[in-house]
């Protein structure tokens with residue numbers, strides 16, 4: 113497969129990943145938790161399959177372990193990690209990530 117074709121595929125896949133994450137957020141806000149998780153799962157499968165690099169705001173938008181969308185104050189808690197001198201976000205499932 114040539115490079116130009118690969119680039120076209122990757123750009124179209126990253127567009128659809130952005131759409132899926134947006135849909136996951138809107139369905140979570142409507143109270144449909146299982147549908148939101150399904151959208152996040154579809155987005156994560158596309159990211160893994162095509163090895164695409166997402167911008168930071170999309171990377172830090174859902175949990176890789178439990179596929180819950182991350183809304184500050186409701187589904188994640190932000191704490192200051194004094195040991196590593198950084199901010200750390202913790203999901204409801206216990207997964208934590210350095211930001």
Ligand SMILES: [Zn+2]
Pocket residue numbers: 175176177178179180203204205206207
């Ligand atoms: Zn989680």
